[in-house]
Amino acid sequence: MLGQGLVALMSAAVATVVPGVASGSPGGLQTGLDGVAAIGTVAEVRNGGDVWRGTSGTAVLGTDQKVPVTGRFRAGSITKTFVATVVLQLVAEGRIRLDDSVEHWLPGVVPNGENITVRELLNHTSGLYDYKDTLPLPPSEEFYANRYRTWTAAEQIKQALANPPVFDKPGSQYDYSNTNYLLIGEIIQKATGRTYSEEIERRLIRPLKLSGTTMPGTSPWIRGPHLHGYVPKDGGLIDFTEMNPTLFGAGGDMISTTHDLNRFFAALLGGHLLPPRLLAAMKEAGTKDGTYGLGLSWHTTACGVRVYGNDGDALAYQAYSFSTADTRRQVTIAVTPDFQTNPDKSVDAFIDEAICS
Template sequence: MLVQGVVALVTAAMTAVVPASPSRGGDLQKSVDGVAAIGAMAEVRSGAQVWRGSSGVAELGTSRKVPVDGRFRAGSITKTFVSTVVLQLVAEGRIRLDDSVERWLPGVVPNGENITVRQLLNHTSGLYDYKNTLPMPPSEDFYALRYRTWTASEQIERALANPPVFDKPGSQYDYSNTNYLLIGEIIKKVTGRTYSDEIERRIIRPLGLHGTTMPRTSTRIPGPHPHGYVPKDGGQLDWTEMNPTLFGAGGDIISTTHDLNRFFSALLGGQLLPARLLQAMKTPGIEDGTYGLGLSWHDTACHIRVYGNDGDALAYQAYSFSTADTRRQATVAVTPHLPTNPDATVNTFLDKAFCS
């Protein structure tokens, strides 16, 4: 690990921040108020200036405000943490991106000798997504599985019972959560510790991400948090508590807007990875793609490219992006009023954060 850089980052993070100007803060508040969700919270950074705000309610049927420092399930942003761990192992010479899956998990994946660690990380393996084998709302089977503990091996087995979505690994992009379940298993094989242990040891503790936790089988969200919901019988069912092994290494992390901004500042600022591996992380898996090794990017309305990731954890959705120089960052988390998709209104908020 690049300990010296991490220590420097934590020291810098302890310095005072400057509130955003009243006019900018007002514009950002209006924009977050426009996010289509039950509740939303955000942190926007521009140099030393920081704005934090929230909108909506923390729980349906109440007037409680969404806590600006609230915790939430960050979904697939977990993948960026997992990928960072793998790339640190690459930097340490303990694994190679072009190692085959068969090298580390012999006999687990058909055609595993022709699928690489890199292809798992950038979703070009072609492996079927295990989530497509699971019931989802409004299926009654979905609600019955709320507290079930899943193992990575059984989810991988469910996925591999289906043929790959394309024949030649590396030739196409197809997002599959199965890839990161396998990456989690490879991390355990390489280090002797779970991906959760490694994320805590290598990222959460060194960066002082005090609001970020790896929940394992814990069904609750610790600390202040808004309630999240899934649709049921034409209404909204409180789904705040659930067994996060459903997501596993592909999406189980719990965090805050502040912590995610700090993490992406450290990552994109070069404190967690050597430059060559950070560049590999930002390299698309296919030509003209927008997803690299656990990292995605898009261009804002004002043509500023921002890097980060977004995540969907059923009752929570999160979006965290930063300019390449980390001078501007924005993280927003929402509790969506499903089936309404908040993406378009969140993108409007991100444009306001990065372009004004």
């Protein structure tokens, strides 16, 4: 699908080490990054005060344009961790309770809403149908026709709730649903009088000086240096960098950088954004033996070290950001998929190299 020209381009790479060597060796990290199955990749690895930044592949398919080491990308569901952090700050302020019902905040919107809590929205145990499963996706022509359409949370929620829940008893099972975070976005607005985007900007982006992070609203562009993203069409790939991010809404519309995501997770897991009891609650699994809490996920690396963070899929972009509990070791990587090979396995190997070596 991508042709022989891309094979040569995938060998192009650049790395920066400042001021010292992060976990792993520069050579090992670069080799790992070059092994990620993607059109382009950008990563930042931190070990204490040492930082390694690297790129691989190409920023624009069919060219030798290098991926910018500070390049921006759509962060997908990593947005959910920012949204959850805002909610938990509101909990700390006494403005929302985790055990508040959806009905309390959004009367008449959700069937059985009196039995679904804010907590169950955050940890995906509500059982609500995922609105993403109601939308046309590539290679549907309707998907491409909707590229610049503005979606509202209300219409996406309505489409989702026209379908029965995936299980009957809220809180009893885990089932990932983007509908949960559309509802959380609406609750934030009810509680504060401001949109979730405005609250993220004033509570997180500006205080943490996340200069490469934006909440794009309806803007289809990625401002500043960035990777181009692609989706499949007619047996090949088309540039899908420009698109209306209201398709993702509160579940995944953020644009960010590897540096900013590492900075955010260092602040969050370092206890600078939430009181200890709420950070602990964020790390608690919603179901027995689960790996997803209140907007925060975790997994165990090959060397047995647990890392916390999140990953996100925004169609043309996939991003992953994880930190050790003490925040000493961090890794954020973003890729533009080639839709021939799922990048998850090779990204996991890179994360293991970054955290374990």
